[in-house]
Amino acid sequence: MNFFVEYLHVLHKRFASRTVVIFLVLMQVHASCTRSGSSTTESVQFRDSLEKRIHYGNISTDSILSLFNSYSVSRNQVGIYVTSSELGDRYRGLSDFSRAINFHQQSLNAALILKDTIYIAQAYNNIGTDMRRIGALPEASDYHYRALQITENYHDVDEKANLRNRVMALNGIGNVALSINDYKEAERSFKEALKGEAILESLLGEAINYANLGAIFQMRREYDSAMYYYNLSMIKNQLVGSELGIGLCYTHFGEIFEEQYEYSKAENEFRKAYEVMGRIDDKWHWLVACLAVSRINLKLGNFNEALGYLEKAKATALEIESPEHLSEVYALYEMYYSRNGNYKDALESNKLSVAYKDSIISVQKNNQVIDTRINYEQEKNLKFIDQLNREKKVQARETRIILAGSAIALLFLISLSIALWYAFLQRTKKNRMLREIDKVKSHFFTNITHEFRTPLTIILGHSRQLQNKRVPYEEEKYYLAAIEKQGEQMLRLVNQLLDISKISSGLDKPVWKRGNIVTFIGMLIDRYRLFANDKNIIISFHPQSSIIEMDFVPNYITDILQNLLSNAIKYTSDSGLVSILVTSDEENVKIKVADNGVGISEEDLGKIFDLFYRVSDSSGNQHGSGIGLAFTKQLVEQMNGTIEVKSQLYKGSEFTVTLPLRSFGSENIEKWEPGSDSPYNTNFSVYRKQELGPPPDILAEEESPGIEGKPTILLVEDNPDVLAFVYTLLRDGYNVVTAVDGVDGLKKAFALVPDIIITDAMMPRKDGLTLCREVKSSTILNHIPIIMITAKTDSDDMLAGLKCGADVYIRKPFQPEELLIRISNLLDFIKVMKVKYMNAVLDEDSKEPQDANMVFLQNVTDLILEKISNPDLNPQLIADALNVSTSQLNRKINAITGFSSSSYILQVRIDYSKRLLLQPNKNVGEVAEACGFFDMAYFSRTFKKVTGVTPTAYRNQA
Secondary structure (H helix, E strand, C coil): CHHHHHHHHHHHHHCCCHHHHHHHHHHHHHHCCCCECCCCHHHHHHHHHHHHHHHHCCCCHHHHHHHHHHHHHHCCHHHHHHHHHHHHHHHHHCCCHHHHHHHHHHHHHHHHHHCEHHHHHHHHHHHHHHHHHCCCHHHHHHHHHHHHHHHHHCCCCCCHHHHHHHHHHHHHHHHHHHHCCCHHHHHHHHHHHHHHHHHHCCHHHHHHHHHHHHHHHHHCCCHHHHHHHHHHHHHHHHHHCCHHHHHHHHHHHHHHHHHCCCHHHHHHHHHHHHHHHCCCCCHHHHHHHHHHHHHHHHHHCCHHHHHHHHHHHHHHHHHHCCHHHHHHHHHHHHHHHHHCCCHHHHHHHHHHHHHHHHHHHHHHHHHHHHHHHHHHHHHHHHHHHHHHHHHHHHHHHHHHHHHHHHHHHHHHHHHHHHHHHHHHHHHHHHHHHHHHHHHHHHHHHHHHHHHHHHHHHHHHHHHHHHHHCCCCHHHHHHHHHHHHHHHHHHHHHHHHHHHHHHHHHCCCCCCCEEEEHHHHHHHHHHHHHHHHHCCCCEEEEEECCCCCEEEECHHHHHHHHHHHHHHHHHCCCCCCEEEEEEEECCCEEEEEEEECCCCCCHHHHCCCCCCCCCCECCCCCECCCCCHHHHHHHHHHHCCCEEEEEEECCCEEEEEEEEECCCCCCCCCEECCCCCCCHHHCCCHHHCCCCCCCCHHHHHHHCCCCCCCCCEEEEECCCHHHHHHHHHHHCCCCEEEEECCHHHHHHHHHHHCCCEEEEECCCCCCCHHHHHHHHHCCCCCCCCCEEEEECCCCHHHHHHHHHCCCCEEEECCCCHHHHHHHHHHHHHHHHHHHHHHHHHHHCCCCCCCCCHHHHHHHHHHHHHHHCCCCCCCCHHHHHHHHCCCHHHHHHHHHHHHCCCHHHHHHHHHHHHHHHHHCCCCCCHHHHHHHCCCCCHHHHHHHHHHHHCCCHHHHHHHC
């Protein structure tokens, strides 16, 4: 009863209604799952906005201090944390550690009030770094370990902000260990921090940790290891472009050489450091490099040069009031005077060096005052934390009362929610299954249609050509052979799909036979020797015994060996080896098919038996239908066997089929004899080498320069049948040049600079997408329109092609008229653009946007104008200046303007002369000479030929 009265009292005291109670309970549950107990959407947005403004807005320290004071007055803890943390960092950078510790302590207080573990860990790290800078190593270690403990207990250890705090804590712990010569602990901490920096992808952080590791080994005098880590640090600094890091690495290199008495090498590295440090506004680190150069020159006996650097260092050290550097400056003066026999000045320099060193020591003694304040701040902080804990306990007691009273009301809601959630899960599960089924169907039909598109393109295209026009007899035979070849390929795919469907549905009734499997396989292999001979591949057959009796399904074994052997031969290079090994034991027969071909990557090994999965070659292109191995596995399993694969890239593959000697329920099985169910009856035509090659006229016309005036089209296609089909469509109206893949295509594109490029998307060595990107990135070729023809029909595939720079994307099978219309439209567009480019470049007041072609033409025009008074100006001079060949320049300019290089130079001369003629202070002779015409009569004739009037008439008309 007392509990209930207390419960009502708390409700009345803290909340206005039951709705508010439930709302706050739910908010508390939600807050416990977040990083900060008091974070709201607004506060998070405010925090992110303020951090971005402070860190990247170039705000002065006074402005940030003003913001801090305003947030302190309004008790805006988020604002207090962000501004005090930034102020602490800035004062630490100025070596004002008293203020740095004060503001970092303020940020810790704000983080504790916010209950934000990320902020708390960050504040601990900042204070630990401050302590380390003033030499309070035990306190620094304590703060860094507190931060490390928080990061390890954080709910999401791998969150970037948490990982960043962990790396900072490990760095601090490592530096403390390094300061007390605990090299083992320092090395462990730095290496752990290095792993975190790699996960964060922070190149600068990795550079710092590599340098820290190098310092450990340098202190141990393990110079090889030190040099190794310094080199790694240099690489990372160069990648991130850190001039300071690069300069420090050069300094480290020089110190190692100096400690090993290799002074010449040390001097070289110190000079590099000096040069790099001179490019950045960091006088502190510049002094390190400058003093190092001076010191090494003293050791080398270059006293005058050493004195010059020493005087520069002295001036800068006095400017920044650095007693540490001034102490070293006068120590070097002492060395300089001693080696030159001036012992009086050497003694004076020694006194000054000792005096400055004593002043450093006195500064260090002053840190004891700071230590006293640190202890006070720590005690105050502990009291503050204790007060927060007491408030937290009171709040927790009240919360427990509220939760206990609300539990009964929530039970009903929870029960109802569970019931609704269960119903939702059931419905979601059902919908997911339906989506998976739909996805499988869609994937299946997409792959089927993809496999049929290329054969259908060839069959439909050649059949239309045979129907609509008269073709020579030789070409007619080629077209018919190509149609038959692609038809057989489609028939094979259909048959395999039908067999897969029959086996999957249980409609297939295998006929088992018992006989000598060695003889059966040997007959199959004999048939494949003809196929292998085309590539000079040796087929080796090694049965364990000449007679191995087993139960098998002849047509299943035939299909299995066909797929395995054809793949082995297909992916084995010329003069390779394919071996077949047949072994048996008391229960099983093993058939191994091995080759020394291209092999299969580990990524593909687990998927090669999936339907429609196709292995990529070394260039990333996929080949085959993706049906054969899936069908093979299904046949093996139908005979209660297993199939395994082992492979290494570029070393070959080995497929092992394991089958039982006896099938289940095969007492009355029929005997197999050679001649019945013979593998010779199987159609092998699809496996024969049937590369018909392009029709004879393609090869004949390929070598010819083409017909003058006809546009040139570069056709890039690896399928010879498709190549021949598209070639015959274009040969009458265009000069057609063919290439078998992207590498060959790019080479011919640079040599010819064609008007249009037509390419397939999937090709060996270099695919169409890569070819398209390289053409569009080339200054010489980027004006050429590209038509991409492919069997890939998805919108994503089309978008990928267009993103690479393709101007037209045509799907297979396509109508020939569509390709011809697309080409005609592109050529018309090129003509329009030629006029546009010419007018825009010659018109100084043109506001046309500058694309890549106009920029190229403008560069050419500027070069011509620079040398326009030279009568010997010719295309060769322009080509040399642009670092291209004369023929490439001529084709590029012709493609953009319609003029040859020589004609364009003349056009620019005449256009420039027209502008000069409008100036009354120049006579016609001076204009002609300024434009490179030293023969007045020739200038007049040329001007009239281009403009239709003489120079004098043009001036009078104007």
